Structure formats: C-alpha cells, structure tokens
Amino acid sequence: MGLFYSLRGFFRSPGAPPRDAGIQSGQPGGYSSESAAEVTFDSAMQISPVWAAVKLISETIGSMPFNIYEVGPEGRKIATAHPLHRVLTRKPNQYQTDVEFWESMALNLAISGNAYAIIQRLGNEIVGLLPVSSSQVETTLLNDGTVVHAYTTGANVKVYGPQSMWHVKLFGNGIVGLSPLSYARNSIGIAIAADNRVSRVYSNGAKPSGVLTIDKTLTEAQRAQVRASFAGLEAGNDDRLFVLEAGMQYQQISMTPQDIQLLDSRRFQIEDIGRFFGVPSILLNQTFGQSSLGSNVYEILAAFYKLNLRPYLEKFEASVPRWLMEADEAGRYECEFDFDAALLRADLQTRMQANREAINSGQLTPNEARIDEGRPALPGGDKLLIQGAMIPIENAGLKPVQEVPSGTQESEPR
Structure with a gap:
C-alpha cells in the first residue's frame, strides 16, 4: 500500500x-x-x-x-x-x-x-x-x-x-x-x-562512551581483563573510583x-x-x-x-x-x-454583573438567570423587566392607577 x-x-x-x-x-x-x-x-x-x-x-x-x-x-x-x-x-x-x-x-x-x-x-x-x-x-x-x-x-x-x-x-x-x-x-x-x-x-548512569588507551601492546587475555575491570567507566550505575595506571588514559567519544x-x-x-x-x-x-x-x-x-x-x-x-x-x-x-x-x-463577579445587565435590559428574566446559575426558579420571576420602576415589560408606558382614600369622594370636574 x-x-x-x-x-x-x-x-x-x-x-x-x-x-x-x-x-x-x-x-x-x-x-x-x-x-x-x-x-x-x-x-x-x-x-x-x-x-x-x-x-x-x-x-x-x-x-x-x-x-x-x-x-x-x-x-x-x-x-x-x-x-x-x-x-x-x-x-x-x-x-x-x-x-x-x-x-x-x-x-x-x-x-x-x-x-x-x-x-x-x-x-x-x-x-x-x-x-x-x-x-x-x-x-x-x-x-x-x-x-x-x-x-x-x-x-x-x-x-x-x-x-x-x-x-x-x-x-x-x-x-x-x-x-x-x-x-x-x-x-x-x-x-x-x-x-x-x-x-x-x-539507565547507564549518564556516562558517555569512550576509549581506554594503554601505551603498550596487550595480549588477548590482558585485553579481556582490562575490559572487565574498567567496563564501569562507560556502563552501569557503578560510581566507584577507578584508578588508571601504566599510562592508561580514558577519552570520551560520544556526545553528552x-x-x-x-x-x-x-x-x-x-x-x-x-x-x-x-x-x-x-x-x-x-x-x-x-x-x-x-x-x-x-x-x-x-x-x-x-x-x-x-x-x-x-x-x-x-x-x-x-x-x-x-x-x-x-x-x-x-x-x-x-x-x-x-x-x-466567567467568574462569579463577572457573571453576576452580566446577569444584572441582562435582566435590567429585558433580555433575561430573573428565573432564567437563576437557572443558568443552577438555582431554582422563584414565583413571579418569569416576567421580563426593564430598568427604572422594574415593572413587567407589558405595563411600560401605562398611566399608574391612583388609589382614592376610603370615605372621600372625587369632585366632579368643572
């Protein structure tokens, strides 16, 4: 494919x-x-x-x-x-x-x-x-x-x-x-x-690889012994002190x-x-x-x-x-x-301010704002309100009714 x-x-x-x-x-x-x-x-x-x-x-x-x-x-x-x-x-x-x-x-x-x-x-x-x-x-x-x-x-x-x-x-x-x-x-x-x-x-103890140099020729048995003795220089988590002798030198070859x-x-x-x-x-x-x-x-x-x-x-x-x-x-x-x-x-303060503006401008009812906040609706909270007298929007512009005290009689207009 x-x-x-x-x-x-x-x-x-x-x-x-x-x-x-x-x-x-x-x-x-x-x-x-x-x-x-x-x-x-x-x-x-x-x-x-x-x-x-x-x-x-x-x-x-x-x-x-x-x-x-x-x-x-x-x-x-x-x-x-x-x-x-x-x-x-x-x-x-x-x-x-x-x-x-x-x-x-x-x-x-x-x-x-x-x-x-x-x-x-x-x-x-x-x-x-x-x-x-x-x-x-x-x-x-x-x-x-x-x-x-x-x-x-x-x-x-x-x-x-x-x-x-x-x-x-x-x-x-x-x-x-x-x-x-x-x-x-x-x-x-x-x-x-x-x-x-x-x-x-x-896993290697953060040790870089390298070359161990010796100033004389070794036999196969000596090479194997040196490898076994100094393998910890580049491998494992052994942090013991190594002693190099007879002109031995260790040179790092891998990048850190x-x-x-x-x-x-x-x-x-x-x-x-x-x-x-x-x-x-x-x-x-x-x-x-x-x-x-x-x-x-x-x-x-x-x-x-x-x-x-x-x-x-x-x-x-x-x-x-x-x-x-x-x-x-x-x-x-x-x-x-x-x-x-x-x-x-938004955070609580920002939400309260937004709800207040929405209610005052007739975009949300108080109950809609309460429900959005996870609160139960209340009686009388399903009507849209406008800023000012905070009256139901359908009553806006109507002349308020004046109550007449009991026992009195309005005079007839002349």
Whole structure:
C-alpha cells in the first residue's frame, strides 16, 4: 500500500489528496525522509505532548453538554422527544455513557482524522451508536460514487454503507480525513528517539562512551581483563573510583546530552507536536517562555476554542443532521455543543454583573438567570423587566392607577 501511494505521488502533479475510486487513505503518499523511530498509535501515545494534546481534545469535547434543538416559529427548544436525543445525550450504546461516547469519537478523530460508529436500528429508528477504532475501518469509494466501510475484527470483515456506519472526518479529499498522526510521523519519531536516548543515558548512569588507551601492546587475555575491570567507566550505575595506571588514559567519544542539546530538542518537540494537533503549547503544560495567546487563562481558552477546538465541534454538529436524520427533518433540527456553559464560564463577579445587565435590559428574566446559575426558579420571576420602576415589560408606558382614600369622594370636574 505504501509503495503504491509513493509511486502514484511520484507521477502526479502536486495538489490536494486525490479522490479516485478505490480504497481511500488519509496517510501521506510518501515521506521526505525516514522517521527517527517507528511511530504507531501505542508508541506515539507514550510521548507526553501527544498524550496531552489528544487527551485535552477528547476529554474537553466529552465534557461539554450536547443537545438537539427543534427550530420553530417561536425560536428553538430542546427536542427531548426525538429518539436521537436520548442516544446522543444519555445512552449511546450498552457499553458507554454519553461522555465516554464523545471521548471515543473525538479520540479517533484527533488521531486518525476519521471517527466511525456503527448505527444500531430498531426498524427505521436509531437506538444506538457504537464507536469502533478507525484503524479497523477501511473506506472505499466505488465506481458508482457509493462509499462503503469495511470493518475488520479478527478474521471477520463486515461491510457497511452510509446508512449503517456514521463517519465523521477532518479535512481531506471529501471521502476520508487526513491523519494527524501519520503526517506528524517525523516530529513524533524525533520525540520517541529523544525519549529512548534519555532512557539509555540514565539507565547507564549518564556516562558517555569512550576509549581506554594503554601505551603498550596487550595480549588477548590482558585485553579481556582490562575490559572487565574498567567496563564501569562507560556502563552501569557503578560510581566507584577507578584508578588508571601504566599510562592508561580514558577519552570520551560520544556526545553528552548537553552536546546534542537534548533538553532543548525535547522542549521544541512539545511545541512542534502541539502544532499538528492544534493545541497551544501552554495548554500542554509547557511553561518555558511566554504564551503568545495572552496571560489570562480565559483568553487562552477562548483562543483555543475559536481557532482549534471549534472545527472539531462543527464536524460533529453538522454531521448529525446530515447522516443520522431523515431529509425532511434535518431542516427542523439543530445540534450544538454548549461550549460557553462548559468552558467559557466567567467568574462569579463577572457573571453576576452580566446577569444584572441582562435582566435590567429585558433580555433575561430573573428565573432564567437563576437557572443558568443552577438555582431554582422563584414565583413571579418569569416576567421580563426593564430598568427604572422594574415593572413587567407589558405595563411600560401605562398611566399608574391612583388609589382614592376610603370615605372621600372625587369632585366632579368643572
């Protein structure tokens, strides 16, 4: 497969990923150089910036409330009666909660650029969505334009059409998304090689290799004895004092971690890998230097949402009506992750000030503000108010009624 894509890429003109009939791939057609280390899902996830970036994207999406809204003449309301609402917000399948379901989908999307879920139906109604590993799915474009997905489990292969397999993808050729893990292979490979080097250095007591020189010719037996006696100079964690005699000299020949700037290289890999996954290095616990997104945590989260996380959310939000709903109902429903409530929630003082302004300007009722803060509604708090006398908005402009004291009689006008 790799050789085929390399040859195809050689004879093709540069451009976007091709969309020919046949098996679709989100991997590069070829690599400009060999990777410093083998990169697989398991080896990549052992690199801390990869783990942190994928975990941040997956768990953040999984933690956000998701709702399906029905749009009508009076606005929109949560469509609790729609069968998909139960599946996507409470019980997606027999194995997962809704949080775990969205985490699984986001994990596959962030790693491979494609997320798949088997659609479980009872009649024409969707009753479950079961995520599967994208590494077990092979997407094929048939000559008639149909897209099918072959799911491999052990020796069994099942083929699903679009009505039976939900497919969410990142940018690519329109059939499959490009794989961030595959395109970041060289950067991740360098990080893996650096980690391996650090492990070898510290398992060896951080001792560099070298040459032991002696000013006379030794026999085979003497050479073996010298190797055995002074092997600890370059190997092992033995820190005892060695005594060199008879003109022996030890010369270091390997580079130290300082010589190859190992620490700086590992620090740069955090930033480089973060770019592939769209995660600012400051959110990967990279504390070296200054954040270019702003020193305020709220500003950093807002920038991460707008520039990096929002495209992931849009993929899911647009895909649900397109692939999981009938054509006649897709226009009546909207899907949305509530990011503002989940991540961009301001501090208490800022929220109180915003609620006060919204209530005084007639944009929120007191009960709506209370519910947003997790407090119960109160009697009389469902009316919109305006600033001033704080009267119901429908009474604004009416002349107030003056009460007449009992026992008196108003004089007739002259």
